Amino acid sequence: MTDYDVCIIGSGAGGSPVAYTLAEAGYSVVVLEKGPWLTEKDYFKDELACCRRSVYTPQLKDERHVIEDYDGKDANGNYKWASESTYESGWDFWNGNVVGGSSNFMSGYFYRLKPVDFNLRSEFGPIEGANVVDWPIQYSDLEPYYTKVESIVGVSGHAVKHKFSEPRSTRDFPYPPTVEHPITGYFDKACFSLGYQPLQTPRAVLPYAVGQRRGCEYSGYCGSYGCSTGAKGSARAALIDKAITTGHCKVIPYAKVYKLQSDDRGKVSHANYYDYNNNKHTISAKIFVVACHAIETSRLLLASTGTKHPNGLANNTNQVGKNLVFSAGGSGTGEFFYKDMSKQQADEFKIRGPFINRGLQDWYVIDDKSFDIQKAKGGTIDYLLSHPNPTTRADNLKWDNNDKLVWGNTLKQRLKAEFTEKQTFRFEVFNDWLPTDDCFVSLDPEEKDKWGSAVAKVRVGYHDHDLKVGNYLAKKAETVLKQMNAKNISSSVSGSPPANLVAGGCRFGKDPAISVLNADCQAHDAENLYVTDGSFMPTGGSVPYTWTIYANAFRVADIIKRRL
């Protein structure tokens, strides 16, 4: 007898669909979440809570990562790596350690992958220095689950046909788009005159109340903030709350799993965790599902050694932690000065609340003789208003163009101009971060967390190919801003990893020599272990990951259900 049928580690977008599906089916489920249980009653538009203090994430002095960043080349032309803990650098790699995980803080720009994303290796051939492989499943395997997420989590939008649109089994989204900002009118006009097709970005945001969740109230503060209405499709609001009401699911906050024990046959038998008071507990279950953030999932498996798993759980071919991917690309801005506009237009541009909801996928596959690769996987460009966080905006203004500190009246004038004379329009480029041997997770031999466990060390190398594609897309993105008569247009594409867009590390595949999981996201060498967060992805696609993580977790939940 085990304590539960299923034990899930992590309550975010990877764990919750499994909890929801199996609890609904009547199986007993326990979810171990290392963070607190914050609800709509705890989420306010408080910049200190969301973005300037460690409230939704651990204090770095207690729990940190060690980042190995590119540090030039040595005399033989080999890469050098400089390692620094995030406690020293302040470069925080945590995303959201609360019930519902980082899905609480996403903007919810929801894109499906496209059929091409499942077969990058066969579609575009090998790329030297990159470990690109085809997925073991196809788009058609995931399509029903993308559709499921649209109704269960709640995705609003309007489907239109375009050059690279993916097939859909339903005609349109179950919820109509959220209210749009007046700038979108100018944006669409500019795109049409350039021959681009502006797309309405689907959002995991409910436009009106559904069940216990209220509709969006358009406060103008969405990404990075927890939702106070329940409109945002966080794993907590959309799935955990419902799983609890089935009477078959228990969620334990502040349960920090530090080890998965395995038996002599290699099966996982117990999860060991610390509770709120740092007391140790052990839970047994028939099946274990790990979904606690790409980096932390690999870390937990590596730390979970056993008789049959001397190098860490599911790591008998030394693949755990390998082929970590982020989202490549970058961002850019253009400025619109109110003095150049009519009063009416200026009033439109100043509005804060409704969404931009616009993106371009005209170059999801690049086929352009002027591009030095000619045919390559491209990506997605999203447009948005600059983030409204005022303290962050102000703090950036204390440095002048020569990086010297500014104060007194000069500083105050800079603030006044920045805040009151213009609206900054922004874009973000998403393209594939190619998996390489220089981007992976291991256990740091020295640094420990507050419980004494080795922290994850992450090497964050990137492939030059990513920058070429990113720059190509950023230049295209700029043309729209130019057409809109924006001033001071600039963009930046770099190999710096965005810490909130991470996947891979336990990729799935048919060949155990180069993957950790099989096509069912079940460990090759531990038959009652599944991984359902973004870790499974061999390549990331050129969109934010959340919808795909949700969809795949629903798919794996059905597989586990059939097995139970």
Next chain:
Amino acid sequence: MTKQFRNKCNRQSKINLQDILSQWNCEVPEVVKQKNLKSRRLFLEQSIVAAGSVVISARAIAKTKTSSVDLKKLSQPWLTLSEVQEHLFPRSTDKDKQTARLSVSPGAKDIHAIEYLQTMLNTPDVDGDEKEFIIKGVEWLDGVANGIAGKPFIKLNKASREQVIKKISESSAGENWLSTLLRYIFEALLTDPVYGGNTNKSGWQWLEHQPGFPLPPENKKYWLLRNSKTAIQSRGKV
């Protein structure tokens, strides 16, 4: 998904106090250095006690139209810090570009920047080294002020204060110290009034900033969230 890139201004890296001490010590007169060594521990303890004992009447602030802070009630090092804040972020007059109308824009004292700083430095999530660094900086500042003008910072006129601030901004330690103070001034200017700054939303009004909603009530200040009864309790039955 808003991409979160590394931003040096967003969150300060951890300060290595020893590095800074050795850097800044090079610029501080020898006598001050000696004094620092002897009194450092005692000095820190006193300043922490002082932080707790400052009481400012809200009604008094509402009544006065000039300086909103009762400076007489501030003890060192807060008195000097308050003056440095006001120098970095003075009350000033804005001229509207279209109408040429003049309006007063808030300075550090108007937005209660010193009380805000005191509050924040007493929260557990502000790094102890940072707190020590901020407080320590006052002695270094006065060391430089004495070296340049023969008087502590608060006894100097505006022009001399500017000279001293400019001087310390030229070392990386000094620049770091001023930048840290500015970071807290911006927070006092633009975070929710529930935290003690942004008096009557004057920071938001000055910059025509539209805050979101709902805003945090008194019982949901960020340091109260993680350990509330509902945050730590398991839910659901099996």
